[in-house]
Amino acid sequence: MDETVAEYIRRTVLKMPRDEIKMMLQKWGFLSEAQLQTLNFHQQKDNISQEVVQLCEENSAGIKQAAALDIIYNHIYQNKRMWSVYQMKKSGEEEEYFDIADFKKKFKGRIRSALKNVTITFKEYEDNAIWIRVAWGTPHKKPNQYKPSYVVYHSQTPYVFISASVLKSNLPLLCQALIVASNYRDIREMELRSHSLNSLKDIVFKRYSQNFQTYSPKPVQGWNVEPENADRRIVHENRSAKERIHRLNQESFGCGPQPKLEFAQYRLDTMFKSDPKMDVLDKKEPFRCLVKFSSPHLLESLKSLTPLGMADAPLSPLLTCITHKARNYFKIREKKESFVSP
Amino acid sequence: HLATSLPLPSERDHLRPRIDMVVFMIDITSKYSLKNVETSLAHVDANFFLGKVCFLVTGVGRVNACSIETNAVCKLAEAYCSPVLFCELELEGIRAATAQRLLRMLQICAGHIPGVSALSFVSLMRNSNDD
Numbered sequence: 001m002d003e004t005v006a007e008y009i010r011r012t013v014l015k016m017p018r019d020e021i022k023m024m025l026q027k028w029g030f031l032s033e034a035q036l037q038t039l040n041f042h043q044q045k046d047n048i049s050q051e052v053v054q055l056c057e058e059n060s061a062g063i064k065q066a067a068a069l070d071i072i073y074n075h076i077y078q079n080k081r082m083w084s085v086y087q088m089k090k091s092g093e094e095e096e097y098f099d100i101a102d103f104k105k106k107f108k109g110r111i112r113s114a115l116k117n118v119t120i121t122f123k124e125y126e127d128n129a130i131w132i133r134v135a136w137g138t139p140h141k142k143p144n145q146y147k148p149s150y151v152v153y154h155s156q157t158p159y160v161f162i163s164a165s166v167l168k169s170n171l172p173l174l175c176q177a178l179i180v181a182s183n184y185r186d187i188r189e190m191e192l193r194s195h196s197l198n199s200l201k202d203i204v205f206k207r208y209s210q211n212f213q214t215y216s217p218k219p220v221q222g223w224n225v226e227p228e229n230a231d232r233r234i235v236h237e238n239r240s241a242k243e244r245i246h247r248l249n250q251e252s253f254g255c256g257p258q259p260k261l262e263f264a265q266y267r268l269d270t271m272f273k274s275d276p277k278m279d280v281l282d283k284k285e286p287f288r289c290l291v292k293f294s295s296p297h298l299l300e301s302l303k304s305l306t307p308l309g310m311a312d313a314p315l316s317p318l319l320t321c322i323t324h325k326a327r328n329y330f331k332i333r334e335k336k337e338s339f340v341s342p
Numbered sequence: 343h344l345a346t347s348l349p350l351p352s353e354r355d356h357l358r359p360r361i362d363m364v365v366f367m368i369d370i371t372s373k374y375s376l377k378n379v380e381t382s383l384a385h386v387d388a389n390f391f392l393g394k395v396c397f398l399v400t401g402v403g404r405v406n407a408c409s410i411e412t413n414a415v416c417k418l419a420e421a422y423c424s425p426v427l428f429c430e431l432e433l434e435g436i437r438a439a440t441a442q443r444l445l446r447m448l449q450i451c452a453g454h455i456p457g458v459s460a461l462s463f464v465s466l467m468r469n470s471n472d473d
Contacts, residue, residue: 237345237354309346310374 001057008066008145009056012073013049020076021048027072030065031055066145067121071133074150075125078197081150081163085192085200085326086175088158088184096183098155100124107132107181114173119143128154136170149174152197158184159204161197191329199259203326209256245306245313252320258299264328266291266318271334286334299323348382362452363460364390365444367398368415371407376414383422393460394451395424398440403430423464 016024022041025031035055041048056065074081108120117137124130132151135143147165151174160178164171175187194200202208236242272287295301299322306313314320322328343358350358364386369375379397386395397419401407412428419426429440451460 235343237343237350238347240351240353241346309378310372 001061002063004142004145005061005063005066006053006057008063009061009069010049010053011146012066012069013052014045015073018045018048021045021052024069024072024076025052028065028069030059030061030068035059063119063145064121067119067133067135067148068123070145070148071121071123071131071150074133075123075131079195081197082193082195083152083161083163083197083200085190085204086160086162086178086187087190087204088160088179088182089186089188090158090183091185098182100130100155103130103155103181107177110177110180111173115139115170117141117143119145119148128156130155134170134174136165151178153178153182154201154205155182157205159201160187161200191327193263193328194259194261196260196262199261202259203323208259208323209254242307248314249303249306252315253299253303253323258297258303259323261298261322261328262294262296264293264298264319264322264330266330266332269331269333293319298328347378348385361390362394363444363448364395365398366395367400368410370399370401370410370412370415371404373409376410376418380418391423393424393463395422396444396447396463397424397426398444399426399428400431402428403432425463 013021018041022036022039025036025039026033031052035058039048039051039055104122111118111120111134115137117139119133119135121133122130123133130153132153133148134151135145135148137143144165149165149170150163152161153159162171162174164174179185179187190204192200192203268289268291269286271284293302302315302319305311306315318330318332343361366379366382367375368379397415399412399415415426427440427443430436431440447463449455450458450463453459
């Protein structure tokens, strides 16, 4: 077995938490159940990984199998990576039947025609997600297995989720290969990024609970703002204000859990408006600044702002439009409309 | 009665009993909280400031999350001749003790303790920090 493959497998196993190694190896399916039984999972990870490499040696593992193990790890720990969303556009033809074998062939073909030194691995999952792992090399160097790009494609949708490696120069080739393989005409990057792949899917597939205009507005069970506080000795003076805030919040965010985003970034290119007496800026030039909101769960924190009294209701549409506009990176320019997208 | 700011909504005026004490709660982690209290103070009748107003600063256990200086709160309390209490609501023991203190003050403000009036709070204003 190739030394680089052995080292790669060893390092991949080391990344895994010790009590999950067995499960991941089983998912991998490359080592037999009998072989897995011989492993002692209670020793130090260093030793476990050495033993795993030993077994892989017996089975003559190649880079293909090592890459498959890497996909398994990254599928489970997908939230460690930063994902961007890309949208593809059809040429306007009618829907063609999606053939996975055809897709793989075209994808590999397109990439290999430009770059020989690549490792391409596919894995399909039950939710119709096709995971693609690409390790990039150069015309003179073998692929760098430690900085692969990951692509997640749901064939029934025009969306692709990419976690690119640091080598951004390979991105155009990757995008080209995707549109060729999937019979689309064009691909563009959306202004939507997050660590939570599922939340990104929720946003673009519209799987989060949206707020629709109800036919007849009637009090919903959610309107009892503090259901657990049934203590009749406490009187809330601002009950109607609280209910108004709650209603506005529901309209902005819907009632269900929010998709998980970590950032919202606003690049402002607007005129600085201040008290003329302060005379902060002599020149009448747009004031460029970057406003970034970050949080472990941005949308839930925005949703809690008004009920907690930390902001006035309703919240700025720039904050509430994030999910239905499917973007968390904005450019705001001075214009007649309050908000312009690039 | 709990309110998020003053003045109180007028639609409930007829349902409200006599107000004996007003406690302004300031969250030490929120500048907005202090600002809200400052603007609400303007709506309180001057008579209340003879011992019937108290400031309660919460969240003091969270040393790393302070957004307001205790100095600022103490200055505010001094300006309005009212005592300040500091507490951490997340700790049950302190929460219970603070509640008991407030209740005791309320009993005095409501005139339930013979021989002691709310005016005596003003003279008990010196806190242990002043030397």
